[in-house]
């Protein structure tokens with residue numbers, strides 16, 4: 001397949017580009033190279049004849065038209081976005097511009113191209129969004145694809161708006177779209193403004209470790225390469241008009257996560273100057289506005305399946321790279337036939353498997369108990385008017 005990946009020099013986008021090229025897809029990386037993007041993130045893939053780069057802004061309709069015509073992609077994977085919640089609180093304008101106007105402009109360009117190319121059924125527009133659109137979880141439960149949208153920050157409101165635009169380009173114009181909402185990604189090349197790279201870099205440098213509130217907010221952590229794997233898998237097997245939640249089934253409070261990272265760093269650099277990472281380095285920061293705190297005890301040891309890669313040198317390690325030990329796999333639902341039936345015609349239900357927590361492979365899906373409302377996994381049909389709507393569950397968790 002030939003993929004047009006917007007934001008392919010960013011954190012999640014570059015993981016998609018690297019994996020897609022490694023799997024033999026042709027990839028056009030479209031990126032404006034704003035502050036959080038870096039072509040080093042795709043240096044390996046860029047050596048491949050399968051790879052091409054186009055520097056462009058997703059709000060530039062003329063550039064998009066040229067790029068669609070020049071490369072004739074089979075699918076768009078739209079990841080270009082402003083993504084940092086804190087920045088959106090300080091300066092929301094860029095988020096509206098890039099995430100809303102930008103997504104609209106890409107949708108229009110994709111639609112025009114798709115119509116001119118004869119409205120191929122095989123074309124796909126994949127929109128990669130966030131579980132932030134669902135807002136705040138209670139002390140129990142998980143987000144599902146049917147959770148009502150309740151964004152709490154300018155960032156999440158802009159992503160919610162973009163999700164609605166994508167859905168409507170399917171409803172109104174028939175564009176074959178698929179929508180993804182993921183939990184917190186971590187892994188190589190993450191820009192050091194998010195929690196994990198901030199903590200790693202500060203700890204190594206002997207600086208204070210900033211924790212918002214009392215650190216009891218809970219996040220579900222998804223290894224970025226597992227996320228890329230899920231996105232490419234659904235690209236090959238998923239049906240248009242559906243949305244999928246993607247999570248790592250790996251919930252930790254922020255405080256537990258920070259302590260885990262400290263523990264790992266202390267093992268790796270015992271007695272080194274600037275280390276060890278001590279609790280007295282924790283610095284409480286005021287909680288971010290409009291973010292309720294939830295305190296939910298997590299039973300398992302707070303190791304979080306994280307292990308560092310690299311030696312603190314350049315590349316990934318410079319951004320505080322971590323790699324998941326549990327290596328959550330995207331696998332067809334146990335009893336793939338049952339999964340297929342649950343998901344509806346042409347679709348496959350996916351579950352996330354994890355060896356985390358008890359050190360062995362086990363399904364992170366725990367069946368159709370009270371927390372999970374049905375046996376169909378992690379997706380919902382966007383358009384209820386175009387076919388049966390499977391009951392859905394298996395969304396990532398998010399508690400603040």
Ligand SMILES: Cc1cn([C@H]2C[C@H](O)[C@@H](COP(=O)(O)OP(=O)(O)O[C@H]3O[C@H](CO)[C@@H](O)[C@H](O)[C@H]3O)O2)c(=O)[nH]c1=O
Nearest residue numbers: 083084085130131132183184193194195210211212217254
């Ligand atoms: C940067 C930073 C964050 N935090 C807290 C705030 C949150 O409760 C938690 C994670 O913060 P962040 O790493 O900024 O990520 P968060 O706000 O959850 O949003 C992320 O996760 C979302 C997916 O849920 C993505 O859509 C966003 O693009 C991404 O930024 O850690 C701290 O306590 N200290 C910090 O220095």
